[in-house]
Amino acid sequence: xxxxxxxxxxxxxxxxxxxxxxxxxxxxxxxxxxxxxxxxxxxxxxxxxxxxxxxxxxxxxxxxxxxxxxxxxxxxxxxxxxxxxxxxxxxxxxxxxxxxxxxxxxxxxxxxxxxxxxxxxxxxxxxxxxxxxxxxxxxxxxxxxxxxxxxxxxxxxxxxxxxxxxxxxxxxxxxxxxxxxxxxxxxxxxxxxxxxxxxxxxxxxxxxxxxxxx
Numbered sequence: 162x163x164x165x166x167x168x169x170x171x172x173x174x175x176x177x178x179x180x181x182x183x184x185x186x187x188x189x190x191x192x193x194x195x196x197x198x199x200x201x202x203x204x205x206x207x208x209x210x211x212x213x214x215x216x217x218x219x220x221x222x223x224x225x226x227x228x229x230x231x232x233x234x235x236x237x238x239x240x241x242x243x244x245x246x247x248x249x250x251x252x253x254x255x256x257x258x259x260x261x262x263x264x265x266x267x268x269x270x271x272x273x274x275x276x277x278x279x280x281x282x283x284x285x286x287x288x289x290x291x292x293x294x295x296x297x298x299x300x301x302x303x304x305x306x307x308x309x310x311x312x313x314x315x316x317x318x319x320x321x322x323x324x325x326x327x328x329x330x331x332x333x334x335x336x337x338x339x340x341x342x343x344x345x346x347x348x349x350x351x352x353x354x355x356x357x358x359x360x361x362x363x364x365x366x367x368x369x370x371x372x373x374x375x
Contacts, residue, residue, distance in 0.1 A: 196285055198244035198329060202336060204370030206238040210258075212348075214266075216361045221342060229265020234258060242370060244283065250293070253278045256302060273307020279322070289329040293338070295322040298353045320362070321347040321354050327368060334372045341365030 213223035214230040223231035240254030256275045262268040280299035285291045302318040309315045323346065327338025341364065348360040 196287070197246045197248065198250075198283065198285060198291065198333065199246050200244060200372050200375040202242045202244065202370040203373045204238075204240065204242055204254075204336075204368050206254075206340075206366040206368040207235070208237070208341070208364055208366035209233065209235045210362050210364040212360065212362045214360055216359055217345060217363065221363060223263075225263075225265060227263075229263030232260050232262040232266060232268075234260040234270075236364065238277065238366065240277075241373070248282055248284065249280070250283055251278070251280045258307070271308050273304055273309055275302050275304040275306070275309075275318075277302040285329065289331065290326065291329055291336075291338075292324055292326045294324045297321065300354075301352055317352075319349045319352050319354060321349060321357075325366075325368075336368070336370050338368040338370075339366065340368070 211223070211233045212231060213225075215224040218224055223229070225231065236256065236258045238254040238256055240252060242250060242252050244250045254277045256277050258273045259270070260273070261270050278299075278301060280296040281293045282296060283291050283293045300320045300322060302320070304310045304313070304316050304318070309318075323340075323344035325338055325340035325344075327336050329336045344363070346362040346364060347354075348358050348362065350356045350358050
């Protein structure tokens with residue numbers, strides 16, 4: 162009887178060890194899997210922007226004082242981020258804006274909309290924290306409604322976007338991210354981002370997204 166109990170105890174110990182090894186292997190596999198992101202994620206990013214025609218001073222205030230020239234207002238991006246396993250990605254989004262102008266610009270408030278696209282690279286830590294870095298020369302915003310819509314000479318806009326960061330859920334299905342001050346967006350006159358105009362933007366956004374396709 163005692164021999165059977167000992168055999169049973171040994172069997173239970175071996176089974177427990179095998180179970181823990183399987184769990185550890187699964188966790189290790191999951192740990193490795195989350196070093197990249199794969200698939201398409203629908204997102205929405207409400208926020209606001211402050212655009213300084215002459216740029217910002219060291220205190221992040223528009224150069225030119227309280228009367229201008231600057232403009233501001235709420236803005237929302239909604240679209241799809243596509244992440245590739247090789248650390249690259251792309252984005253497409255619809256952009257909607259409301260704009261209030263400083264006294265120095267003397268323009269009435271307006272609204273507008275457009276379509277934006279850009280490319281990026283990303284890194285992902287073991288904790289699910291990721292950083293997205295803009296690929297220079299890839300951003301374009303094409304206005305489709307409002308005073309900047311064609312045939313306006315301002316119907317296309319080109320930016321240099323600073324890096325932004327976020328967190329991926331443990332199952333890899335949901336992410337949240339943020340972007341904002343003190344990061345400054347540089348406006349250029351060309352898509353290649355070779356010629357800054359001197360116009361700068363500070364935009365604050367909160368991104369929320371979920372996977373729609375692996």
